[in-house]
Amino acid sequence: MNDFRIRFAGVTKDYGSISVIDNLSLDIKEGEFVSLLGPSGSGKTTLLMMLAGFETVTGGDIIVNGVIVNDLPPHKRDMGVVFQNYALFPHMTVGENVGFPLRMRGINRTEIKKRVARALDMVQLSAQCDRRPTQLSGGQQQRVALARALVFEPRVVLMDEPLGALDKQLREQMQLDIRALHNRLGLTIVFVTHDQSEALTMSDRIAVFNKGKIEQIGSPREIYDRPQTRFVAEFIGETNLLEGRLVSIDGERADVVLEGGVKISVSSSGLSVGQNVLVSVRPERLTLIDSVNKVNSLPVRMVDAVYQGDHLRAELAGENLTLTARLCRSAPERSTGTQVVAYFDPRDCWMIAS
Numbered sequence: 001m002n003d004f005r006i007r008f009a010g011v012t013k014d015y016g017s018i019s020v021i022d023n024l025s026l027d028i029k030e031g032e033f034v035s036l037l038g039p040s041g042s043g044k045t046t047l048l049m050m051l052a053g054f055e056t057v058t059g060g061d062i063i064v065n066g067v068i069v070n071d072l073p074p075h076k077r078d079m080g081v082v083f084q085n086y087a088l089f090p091h092m093t094v095g096e097n098v099g100f101p102l103r104m105r106g107i108n109r110t111e112i113k114k115r116v117a118r119a120l121d122m123v124q125l126s127a128q129c130d131r132r133p134t135q136l137s138g139g140q141q142q143r144v145a146l147a148r149a150l151v152f153e154p155r156v157v158l159m160d161e162p163l164g165a166l167d168k169q170l171r172e173q174m175q176l177d178i179r180a181l182h183n184r185l186g187l188t189i190v191f192v193t194h195d196q197s198e199a200l201t202m203s204d205r206i207a208v209f210n211k212g213k214i215e216q217i218g219s220p221r222e223i224y225d226r227p228q229t230r231f232v233a234e235f236i237g238e239t240n241l242l243e244g245r246l247v248s249i250d251g252e253r254a255d256v257v258l259e260g261g262v263k264i265s266v267s268s269s270g271l272s273v274g275q276n277v278l279v280s281v282r283p284e285r286l287t288l289i290d291s292v293n294k295v296n297s298l299p300v301r302m303v304d305a306v307y308q309g310d311h312l313r314a315e316l317a318g319e320n321l322t323l324t325a326r327l328c329r330s331a332p333e334r335s336t337g338t339q340v341v342a343y344f345d346p347r348d349c350w351m352i353a354s
Contacts, residue, residue, distance in 0.1 A: 005030040005065055005188055006051065006156065012059035013046050013212075020046045022212040023060070033182050033189045035199040038209030039235070044192045045160055047209075051190065052081050052158050064156075075104070080149030084161040086141050088133040088148075094120070095129040098148045105152065119151040122181065139170045146178070150185075159191045163198065175201050196236050200224060208232050224282075226269075226350050233280040233352060240286070240323050242279040243354065246271055253346060260320035264296045265346040276354035285348040286325035288314070288340045296346060298323070302338045316342055 006028040013021035021043045028034050036044035049055040051062055053074035061068045069077055080101075088097050095116050102112045120126045123143040133141055142162055149157050159178075163171045179202045182189050193199050199206045200220040207217040208231075216228045227233035233241060244258040254268040256279055266279050292299060300318035312331055316323040323342055334340060 006190070007063040008047070008051075008060070009063060010060035011047070011050065011057060011062060013043070013050060013055065014058045020212055021050075021058075024212070024214060025060075026207060026214060026217070028188065028190065030188055031186045033179070033187075033191065033202060033204045035191045035193055035203040035206045036209060037193055037196065037199040037206050037236075039194060042209035043212040044194075044207075044209045048158055048160055048190060048192050051156075052079055053077050078152075078155050080152070080154040080157045082142075082145045082149045082157065082159045082162045084164050086133075086145040086162075088141060088144060090133055093130050093132060094125065094136070094144050097133065097144055098151050101148060101152050115151050115153075116147075119147040122150060122185075123147045123177075137170075138166050139174060142166065142174060143177075146181075150187075156188045156190065159189065161192055161194070163193075163195075171198070172201075178202065200236075208235065210235075227280055227352060229352060230278060230354075233278070233350075238283055238324065240281045240283065242281065242321060244277060244279065246273055246275045246277050246351070249273060254351065256351065258321070260318075262298065262319075264298075266349050266351050267347055269351045271351060271353060277351050278354050279349050279351050281323075281344050281349045283313075283324045283326035284311075285344050286323060286327075286342050287344070288325065288327065288331065288334070289343050290341065292341055294343065296344050298342045300340060300342050302334045302336055302340060304336060305334065316340070318342070 008024055008026040011021055011024045036047060038044050046055060050057055053072060057070045062070055098119055099112045099116045102115060120129055123146055125140060125143055128136060128140060133144065163174050166174060175198055191202065203220055205217060205219055206223050208215045208223065210231050216223060216232045223232065223236055227236060233239050242258055244256040246254055247257050248255045249268050252268050254266050255263055256266055256277060257263050271277060298318055300316040300323060302314060303317050304315040306313045311329055312327040314325040314327055316325060325342060
């Protein structure tokens with residue numbers, strides 16, 4: 001047996017003539033935290049529900065530890081599931097909610113009490129055991145749902161946008177809490193989200209979904225710094241895309257002529273001379289200088305500058321291009337209309353096929 005715990009092998013999901021998942025293959029190793037990231041309707045939740053057993057597979061196989069589970073009912077897959085709306089029973093106490101999966105499995109009361117206490121301790125809610133869900137905050141309810149998913153010690157935990165209903169500060173704290181729990185318990189977690197920042201913060205790997213296919217899968221750093229398609233570059237965070245043509249390659253360095261005729265140097269990325277390309281430059285990689293005195297210096301004017309607390313957001317315009325820069329808050333103030341030069345290092349950009 002190989003070391004993959006979960007394998008999607010050519011999985012397809014159709015609703016009549018509409019294909020939601022299109023011949024998708026993906027391997028997830030034991031102990032990984034993998035996020036399925038994409039816009040609404042891209043197929044990520046459908047794939048998760050097929051893994052959980054709540055949706056049927058039209059074609060292909062879902063394999064867990066070498067066993068095809070396509071026809072296995074949800075309660076026999078040994079997977080904990082945390083839904084977006086938590087799905088807690090309002091008439092039950094926190095402890096009863098957490099113990100529900102154990103009662104359904106015929107576990108005796110003494111063992112249930114012990115496991116519930118352990119699960120609530122994991123999510124730091126032991127003191128709320130006898131409360132009702134309506135007496136808890138949104139973050140506490142989310143942790144109850146997580147404890148219920150963990151209480152029967154599943155091999156895999158599936159999470160379908162579980163933080164979507166929380167406010168920003170609580171959501172960011174819960175991201176770190178879930179990540180810490182994953183590291184401590186060595187769980188395999190498959191996490192669905194449309195929030196790019198959430199995926200970057202929590203994941204070992206990210207699978208970027210678009211129209212039922214995976215556009216790219218890799219570590220957060222690979223996905224952010226080395227996007228392989230225009231969709232990934234634009235969907236993950238914010239980026240500047242410069243259109244041009246690849247005119248030369250010299251080892252790890254390549255030259256691109258932009259639409260306005262300006263030549264820039266970029267990191268070589270396996271493309272061929274003569275190809276039309278897009279150069280992705282993240283806003284935080286741009287700096288403003290006063291004169292064109294080095295490679296990749298683009299004359300621009302300041303269109304707008306917005307103070308956003310930890311950084312300044314600058315909107316810039318030049319010949320045949322518009323740029324966004326995220327500058328250090330201590331950067332010199334420049335008024336609207338000021339002529340400046342936008343600079344980026346050749347190592348701080350990435351070239352993709354147009």
